[in-house]
Amino acid sequence: MHEVVALVRPRQSTFELACAAQIFGIERPELPTRYAFGVCTEHPGPVATRAGYDMLVTRGLDALDRADTVVVPGWLPTGEPPSPAVVRALRRAHSRGARLVSICSGAFALAHAGLLDGRRATTHWALADELAARFPRIEVDPDVLYVDHGDVATSAGAGAGIDLCIHLVRSDHGARYAAHIARTMVMPPHREGGQLQYSAPPHPAQIDGSLAPLLEWITERLGEPVTIESLAAHAGVSARTLARRFADQLGTSPGQWLLARRIATARDLLESTDLPLDAIARRVGLSSATNLRRRFVNALGVTPGAYRRAFRAERPVPAGTGDPDR
Numbered sequence: 001m002h003e004v005v006a007l008v009r010p011r012q013s014t015f016e017l018a019c020a021a022q023i024f025g026i027e028r029p030e031l032p033t034r035y036a037f038g039v040c041t042e043h044p045g046p047v048a049t050r051a052g053y054d055m056l057v058t059r060g061l062d063a064l065d066r067a068d069t070v071v072v073p074g075w076l077p078t079g080e081p082p083s084p085a086v087v088r089a090l091r092r093a094h095s096r097g098a099r100l101v102s103i104c105s106g107a108f109a110l111a112h113a114g115l116l117d118g119r120r121a122t123t124h125w126a127l128a129d130e131l132a133a134r135f136p137r138i139e140v141d142p143d144v145l146y147v148d149h150g151d152v153a154t155s156a157g158a159g160a161g162i163d164l165c166i167h168l169v170r171s172d173h174g175a176r177y178a179a180h181i182a183r184t185m186v187m188p189p190h191r192e193g194g195q196l197q198y199s200a201p202p203h204p205a206q207i208d209g210s211l212a213p214l215l216e217w218i219t220e221r222l223g224e225p226v227t228i229e230s231l232a233a234h235a236g237v238s239a240r241t242l243a244r245r246f247a248d249q250l251g252t253s254p255g256q257w258l259l260a261r262r263i264a265t266a267r268d269l270l271e272s273t274d275l276p277l278d279a280i281a282r283r284v285g286l287s288s289a290t291n292l293r294r295r296f297v298n299a300l301g302v303t304p305g306a307y308r309r310a311f312r313a314e315r316p317v318p319a320g321t322g323d324p325d326r
Helices: 014-024 061-065 084-095 104-112 128-134 160-173 175-184 212-219 228-235 239-250 254-272 277-284 289-300 304-311
Strands: 002-008 035-041 045-048 054-057 069-073 099-103 146-148 152-155
Touching: 002 014, 002 061, 002 084, 014 035, 014 069, 014 099, 014 160, 035 054, 035 061, 061 084, 069 084, 069 104, 084 099, 084 104, 099 104, 099 160, 104 128, 104 152, 146 160, 152 160, 160 175, 212 228, 212 254, 228 239, 228 254, 239 254, 254 277, 254 289, 254 304, 277 289, 277 304, 289 304
Parallel strands: 002 035, 002 069, 069 099, 099 152
Antiparallel strands: 045 054, 146 152
């Protein structure tokens, strides 16, 4: 049993803690239980939360000495460093081989402990500049949803804690196990893109319309030939203006967003249908199985066939489809 311990402090943010608890602390009858989840704090007893109630936490810092994974679910205020006792406990856990994980502002606790020095890390987009300024030895990436080095992992804003925790489960026990947990939570096994698509646009005055109708229009026509020029014409703007809107509101280009949507739809079809790759490629607008394989490997690092085997329940291979990538 893999023991996961969350280190909390007053006033604890409850959502970040719930991200870890929901992934690692819920027993699901249809799955074998792989994790034991617990909570500790520096001074056991009532711990105030930001949700208006207190938690009773009975375990102290010695719980970190037995944990396989230590989660820091937020660290607010960020300007208040951990006590020497907490820093020692985090360093001691890391030195003996425990995996240390931060959610959102929790990266500041790991940074104070020196565990992110010389490494790439992330945190909430609104805190990224502060983290980079206060800890110049950290390579702060404000775009990604999470960064995993194996022994240390950091996530972006609060909701990205779920993405990171599902990723860790996938690393520990495979894609199928992680996908089942994600589906019980009505979550995708993996979200596309980075956190900049959720951040506040840097120049709101430049945004002169919502992209939502256009994105819906694109999604309904993935199998059709779609160019940047045709998207701009449908939106009634120039290609340059469209590119600026995508950058401001989604943190990406129209072409990159369209490709990501096609890959996401292909993933869904691989999981939910027995369609051969050629049919899936045509349905999502990638023209051929060869093109789909290339794009899929570039985006996810696996072939469509490997993805289908990992994310679907065992099913007989249809007659005449001997190619494992069909």
